[in-house]
Amino acid sequence: MKEFYPKKGRVILHVDMNSFFASVEMAYDHSLKGKPLAVAGDEEKRKGIVVTCSYEARKYGVKTTMPLWEARKLCPHLIVKKPNFERYRTASQAMFEELRQISELVEPVSIDEGYIDITDCYELGSPMQIAETIQRSLLEQLDLPCSIGIAPNKFLAKMASDMKKPLGITILRKRDIPAVVWPLPTIEMHGIGEKTAEKLKAIQINTIGDLAHAHDMQLRAALGIRGLQLKERANGKDARPVDPDAAEGNKSIGSSITLPRDIANQSQLLSVLGDLSKSVSQRLKHKGYLTKNVSVTIRYKDRKTISRGRKINNPILGAEEIFQAAKPLFIDNWNGNSVRLLGITGQDLVEEDRAFEQLDLFSYEKAARKEPLYKAIDKITSKYGTSILQKGIDVQRGFKNKKM
Structure with missing residues (x-):
């Protein structure tokens, strides 16, 4: 399988669990499957906020950070569960243990996502086969769906995992960047939020492609050194290794x-x-x-x-x-x-x-x-x-x- 791996460079997966809290609740109680479900704050208080929701709920317009009363207005038959912290921690630990069965180079990013370097895992199959194995294993062992990005670095792997949800697997190579990544608006880029996107828009940078070709001095003036880092990412450059000890x-x-x-x-x-x-x-x-x-x-x-x-x-x-x-x-x-x-x-x-x-x-x-x-x-x-x-x-x- 070595022919599927680069002679130089890395192969990195970004594993992103789909609607993690809601999926854990569904795995715990199968009667919730296929129903509009939200994990939110105190249901008896109008100030409750939706933390995450199932894809069935999203079809009605329910979104993360939405006030619970508004979510119920959009979806009157919405099922609401309070967060179960220990349940999510246990599922997260089990998820990362599954990833470590593939490679020791696993870097948790948050409770429901992480990177795994599979560069030296060619004996287990092609990168796509390994991704399929992980996705299938998490479904069969934990009853939890995920999306996976396959790329030569962490940034592109993260971008790829966001492209197909739920249960997607996406390969994103550097040669795909001009056609796949650059046409996207800057707000779609990992690492850019509302405020940064607004600052970029103010200097006529509207797409990731605009950012990739922006003038360094212009970016530095608008965003400081962070602007130059984002430009590197927009060009698909990211030398960060998958570090199992990063959280420490x-x-x-x-x-x-x-x-x-x-x-x-x-x-x-x-x-x-x-x-x-x-x-x-x-x-x-x-x-x-x-x-x-x-x-x-x-x-x-x-x-x-x-x-x-x-x-x-x-x-x-x-x-x-x-x-x-x-x-x-x-x-x-x-x-x-x-x-x-x-x-x-x-x-x-x-x-x-x-x-x-x-x-x-x-x-x-x-x-x-x-x-x-x-x-x-x-x-x-x-x-x-x-x-x-x-x-x-x-x-x-x-x-x-x-x-x-």
């Missing part, structure tokens, strides 16, 4: 400040934290990351230093979100003495194009409202008046941030 990585981005004088006033110190939050947010955006762990460093006038952190269920990026995570850490651990240095660090970073679709199991409704890269958010807020923005704090100026 502990990269960090932070900012600290040595105060011009020792400060013991809480309001002033919180203002400094607000300034640091903005700095960390800007650096995260510049490098294309979100953080899942925020820590605060406090150094007193006697040079005694403490650092305390907290894990964030859903990756965050915004200055206000970082501040809201850092504020209780500071208040709970500050002893009231004068402070000489403050710092905030974002750890457990995830790349923006890997994080934008993730919904955390414990904060799915909040994430659905606040995640700026979900297409439906702007429509929900404009139509129903639910703001996703929070007021910031007044921040004192004049302090110069020092990068950690």
